[in-house]
Amino acid sequence: MVGIDLLEVVDVDVALSGRMVLRDVNFRIDHGEFTGLIGSNGAGKTTLLRVLLGLQDVVRGRVLVHGEPMTRSNSSVGYVPQKVLFESDVPVRVRDFVALGIDGNRYGLARRSRHTYELVDEMLESVEAAAFANRRISSLSGGEQQRVLIAHALVSKPELLLLDEPLANLDPGSAQEIIQLLHSVVTNQHVAILLSAHEMNPLLPVMDRVVYVANGRVASGTTEEVVQPEVLSALYGHHVDVLRVHGRVLVVAGGDERGDSLVADHPAVVLE
Amino acid sequence: MTNAWISGTIIALLAGAVGFFVVLRGSAFAAHAIPNGAFAGAAGANLVGINPLFGLVVFALGAAFGISSMSRRTRSDVATALALVMMLALGAAFLATSSAYEPAVNALLFGEILGVSSSEILPVVVLAVVCALGLTLLYRPLLFSSIASELAVAKGVNVRLIDTLFLVVVALSSALAVPVVGALLTFSLMIGPPAAARIVTSSAHRALALSVVFSLLTLWAAVASSYWTDLPIGFFVGTMSAAIYLAARAWMRLDSRRSRRALA
Numbered sequence: 001m002v003g004i005d006l007l008e009v010v011d012v013d014v015a016l017s018g019r020m021v022l023r024d025v026n027f028r029i030d031h032g033e034f035t036g037l038i039g040s041n042g043a044g045k046t047t048l049l050r051v052l053l054g055l056q057d058v059v060r061g062r063v064l065v066h067g068e069p070m071t072r073s074n075s076s077v078g079y080v081p082q083k084v085l086f087e088s089d090v091p092v093r094v095r096d097f098v099a100l101g102i103d104g105n106r107y108g109l110a111r112r113s114r115h116t117y118e119l120v121d122e123m124l125e126s127v128e129a130a131a132f133a134n135r136r137i138s139s140l141s142g143g144e145q146q147r148v149l150i151a152h153a154l155v156s157k158p159e160l161l162l163l164d165e166p167l168a169n170l171d172p173g174s175a176q177e178i179i180q181l182l183h184s185v186v187t188n189q190h191v192a193i194l195l196s197a198h199e200m201n202p203l204l205p206v207m208d209r210v211v212y213v214a215n216g217r218v219a220s221g222t223t224e225e226v227v228q229p230e231v232l233s234a235l236y237g238h239h240v241d242v243l244r245v246h247g248r249v250l251v252v253a254g255g256d257e258r259g260d261s262l263v264a265d266h267p268a269v270v271l272e
Numbered sequence: 273m274t275n276a277w278i279s280g281t282i283i284a285l286l287a288g289a290v291g292f293f294v295v296l297r298g299s300a301f302a303a304h305a306i307p308n309g310a311f312a313g314a315a316g317a318n319l320v321g322i323n324p325l326f327g328l329v330v331f332a333l334g335a336a337f338g339i340s341s342m343s344r345r346t347r348s349d350v351a352t353a354l355a356l357v358m359m360l361a362l363g364a365a366f367l368a369t370s371s372a373y374e375p376a377v378n379a380l381l382f383g384e385i386l387g388v389s390s391s392e393i394l395p396v397v398v399l400a401v402v403c404a405l406g407l408t409l410l411y412r413p414l415l416f417s418s419i420a421s422e423l424a425v426a427k428g429v430n431v432r433l434i435d436t437l438f439l440v441v442v443a444l445s446s447a448l449a450v451p452v453v454g455a456l457l458t459f460s461l462m463i464g465p466p467a468a469a470r471i472v473t474s475s476a477h478r479a480l481a482l483s484v485v486f487s488l489l490t491l492w493a494a495v496a497s498s499y500w501t502d503l504p505i506g507f508f509v510g511t512m513s514a515a516i517y518l519a520a521r522a523w524m525r526l527d528s529r530r531s532r533r534a535l536a
Contacts, residue, residue, distance in 0.1 A: 053426050073428025084420045090296070091470040091479035092419055104416035105427045107409050136474035137419075152423070 004067040006031050006076075006160055006192055007052070012061030014047055020216065021047055025061065027211050027220035029160065029194060034186045036203045037196040039213030045196040048213065049162050052194070053079055065160075073105065078158030078191075080149045082165040086138035094140070094148050095120055095133045101152040123151040126189070127181055143174035147181065154185065161185070163195040167202065175202055182206070200227070201248045227251065273499065275388040276452075280491045282400045283449045284461065288487030289407055290445045291462030292480045293438060295470060296418040301349055302339055302439065303459040305356035307446035309335040311455035312363030314380050319370040324380070325395055328450055331359060332443035340436040382504035383454030392451070399444050406441045414438055415476060453491075457506035464513025465490055468520035486516050 005028040012025040022044045029035050039045050050056035052063060054072035063070040065077065078101075086092075098120045099112055124130045129147040132140060137148065146166055153161055163182070167175040183206040185191050197203060200210065204223065211220045212227070214235045219226050226232075227249055232240045243250040294303045313331025314324040335355045342351035367377065378384075407414075417424040417431045425431050442462075449458040465486035469479045494508035 055425065073426070079423065079426040081422050081426075084423065086419065087298075089470050090419055091474055092415075092476050093474050096476060097419070100412070100416045100420075101427070104412055104424060105429045106412055109408055109411050134474075139474075149423075 005029065005064075006066065007194075008062075008064040008067070009052070010062045010064065012051065012063065013059040014044070014051055014056060015059050016047065020059070022051075022213075022218070023216050025218045027218060029192050029209070031159065031192055032186055032190040033192045033208045034183065034203075034206050035192070035194045035209045035211060036200055036207045037194055037211045037213065038198070038200045038203075039196075040198055043213040044216065045213055046164055048211075048218075049079075049164050049194075049196060052162055053077065075156060076159045078153035078156060078161045080146075080153045080161065080163040080166055082168055083142075084145070084149065086145070088138050090136070090138045092137050093134055094124070094129065094137050097137050098123060098148065098152045098155050101155040120151075120155060123155045124148075126154070126185070127151045141174075142169050143171075143177065146170065146174075146178055150178075150181065150185070154189070154191065158191065160192045160194065163193065165196050165198070167197055172202075179203065179206055204247070204249065223249075275390055275393060276495055276499075277492075278393055279388045279396050279448075279452055280495050281488065282396055283445075283452055284488045284491035285484055286400050286403055286445050287449060287458075287461040287491075288465055288484035289480060290403065290442055291466035291487065292469065292483040293407075293414055293418060294442065294459075294462045295466040296415070297438070299438075299442070300459065300463055301352050303442055303446070303462045305339070305352045306332050306335045306439075306443050307450050307455045307458040309356050309359030309363075310443070310447055310450055311380055312359045312366060314450065314455075315363050315366035315370060315377075318376065319366050324451065325392070325447065328447040329399070329444065332447040333440065335359060336439035336443035337436070340432075340439050343435070344432070378504070379454070380450065381454050381456050382506040383452055383457065383498075383509070384504070388452060396448050399448050403441050403444050403448075406437065410434060410437055410441075452505070453509050454504065454506035457510045460510040460513040461487055461490065464515075464517045468517045471517075471520045471524050490516060 007029040009025055009027050012022065013020060014022040025048065037045050037048065047056060051058055052070065054070050054074065065074055095117070099116060102116055102119065103112070121130065121133065124133050127147040127150050129144065129151055132144060137145070140148065166178060170178065179202055182193055182195065186193055194211070195203065200207070207223060209221060210223050210226045211218055212232065212235065214232070215237055217235055219231050219235050227242055229240060229242050232242065232251060238253070241252045243252060291303070294300060310328045310332035313327035313329070316331070317324045317327025338355040339348070339352050342354060413424065413429045413434050416427070417429050417434050421431055446458055449461065453461060466483035468486055469482035473479050473482060490509060490512045494505050494512055497503070497508045498505040
């Protein structure tokens with residue numbers, strides 16, 4: 001597979017209910033890269049992730065995995081949703097939930113081998129969740145559940161992991177722990193990660209590349225290449241400033257034609 | 273009485289297993305609506321002079337497919353309610369036209385286990401085996417889609433197909449249970465025992481097994497009570513199902529209090 005990207009998105013247009021929501025989407029992800037999918041709420045990040053999972057049809061363009069068209073339930077791609085709402089007394093243990101990541105789509109009764117459970121335990125260990133392997137999944141905290149969801153996605157040994165706003169419901173401490181955990185997954189398991197978030201600052205230390213979504217369009221590259229006033233102004237269709245303060249990046253709506261500073265509820269206002 | 277024990281045991285085994293998934297999926301309303309709608313089928317079958325089980329199966333399946341189809345276009349509780357009211361309306365028309373006498377209607381609504389004849393056992397066994405095989409086949413994707421539907425879809429599970437097939441299993445199980453337990457209280461056997469089981473264990477396999485055991489105990493106790501008191505079996509199934517749930521809740525509360533004391 002030398003020379004072929006793990007994931008390649010080429011000239012993709014996506015429409016929802018007859019309205020074009022994403023146009024001319026182009027980016028690539030290579031093995032072992034940590035990519036941030038950044039954009040404000042409603043920018044189309046989840047729609048793009050659904051396209052990559054084969055759950056959303058495209059109007060135009062191609063999504064290729066290892067150079068081949070993406071198919072639904074491709075075993076090379078794992079998925080972690082923003083949150084799974086478990087009922088309080090759902091009778092499912094963490095270990096069994098993670099095992100469903102291996103065989104949950106197969107018909108018939110589960111006759112799991114020792115090897116399956118060894119793999120499950122290995123994944124729980126890798127996300128530091130082995131301590132609650134036998135607990136009821138609904139009894140875990142948000143951060144603990146997020147770890148289990150990551151183990152569930154990794155247990156089928158994907159090469160690319162898609163995460164939809166995994167930091168959205170976490171306190172800053174838990175969010176940092178999850179970011180470090182994902183960084184170790186990239187480093188130790190050589191899994192590529194595409195993580196969607198509306199704020200890029202927590203990801204800056206670990207992110208190799210960024211896919212920035214705004215105004216229905218996408219810019220991709222390294223953070224230095226993409227998070228520039230010219231690139232983002234072109235993306236938003238009006239002037240934006242990029243401010244770097246104490247190592248943090250702030251994307252702020254720039255002055256309008258009259259020279260006034262815009263601070264309104266526009267998607268471009270204080271984006272980061 | 274032997275027929276009552278045989279058919280009651282089969283129904284209880286099935287209801288315990290189906291009910292485990294009914295509670296897990298939050299499908300209690302569908303489990304209530306399908307047997308109530310199927311009641312209209314039995315009334316229709318009485319009207320045209322054919323085996324009521326045939327009418328029950330046809331109407332229960334109609335309800336299952338109707339709910340499944342309408343749920344794709346509207347909220348599932350609305351779809352379920354629409355299917356229920358349509359069939360209850362038909363049932364009202366059938367009863368008004370029919371010459372069925374009151375005890376027969378009462379038996380369909382509240383159950384009449386002592387009225388199970390030998391000839392009714394075979395269809396009960398056949399349909400129960402079909403349902404058990406269906407549940408066995410669906411087990412993993414059904415469990416997966418019940419607890420994390422979005423993840424199941426991403427993993428390639430055809431959630432719509434699983435939904436429809438599960439409703440078919442609920443429909444066939446309901447059709448078996450209605451003549452014995454009664455249309456109004458069939459669903460109580462699919463709710464109380466499994467709801468109790470999931471409180472007392474965190475393992476899916478154990479909860480499923482316990483649900484079957486609780487369901488069996490409930491039905492056996494209800495058959496005996498109905499026999500000795502002449503009250504309808506539906507009354508006992510309903511009250512005992514609720515009691516077993518409350519008992520499980522109380523037991524867990526005591527257990528967690530004991531654990532807290534041990535830690536302190």
